[in-house]
Amino acid sequence: MSLKLLSFGYDACHRWAVLRLAGFTVSQCDSIRELRDHLMGSHAVDAVIMVEDIVSVPPEAIIAARSYFTGPLVLFEGRYPANHQNLFDLCIPILTRPEVWLPQIDELAGTSHSCLASKPLRTEMS
Numbered sequence: 001m002s003l004k005l006l007s008f009g010y011d012a013c014h015r016w017a018v019l020r021l022a023g024f025t026v027s028q029c030d031s032i033r034e035l036r037d038h039l040m041g042s043h044a045v046d047a048v049i050m051v052e053d054i055v056s057v058p059p060e061a062i063i064a065a066r067s068y069f070t071g072p073l074v075l076f077e078g079r080y081p082a083n084h085q086n087l088f089d090l091c092i093p094i095l096t097r098p099e100v101w102l103p104q105i106d107e108l109a110g111t112s113h114s115c116l117a118s119k120p121l122r123t124e125m126s
Helices: 015-021 032-040 059-068 098-110
Strands: 004-008 025-029 047-051 073-076 090-092
Touching: 004 032, 015 025, 015 098, 025 032, 032 059, 047 059, 047 098, 059 073, 073 098, 090 098
Parallel strands: 004 025, 004 047, 047 073, 073 090
Antiparallel strands: none
16 A cells, blocks of 8 residues: 655655655645645545745645644755754755655655654755
8 A cells, every 4th residue: 555645835856756656645735725625634644745846835834734634744845944844754955866765755654653753854965
C-alpha cells in the first residue's frame, strides 16, 4: 500500500512526479480552502507537503494543516529559508537531490502515527 501525501504549492521542480514514480500517492490542493476541506474530510493522509518554489507558503495554509492534521508536515524550501521552519517536521533545502529527501519523506510519512520529535529535521546538501 502506498503512502498518501497531500501537496500544497506550485511544484516548479516536478517533485510530485518523482514521488509518484517512487510509489507515493500524491493529491494536489490548489487553494487553502481545498487543503482544509481535504484534511477535514474522510481522506486518509500520511503527510502534508508544502513547497515554496515560486512564492512563500501562506501562513493560513500552515495554520489549516496544523489545525486539521496531526501527522507530519514537510516543506520544500525556496531560494531563501522560510521564517516558519519550526512549524514543519522536515525542511528540505532547495536543490537537495531526491536520493536525499525521498527516504526521509518515506520514513517520516511511514511513522505518521507515532510521536514525532519536537525539533524539525534538516537535510544536508548533497
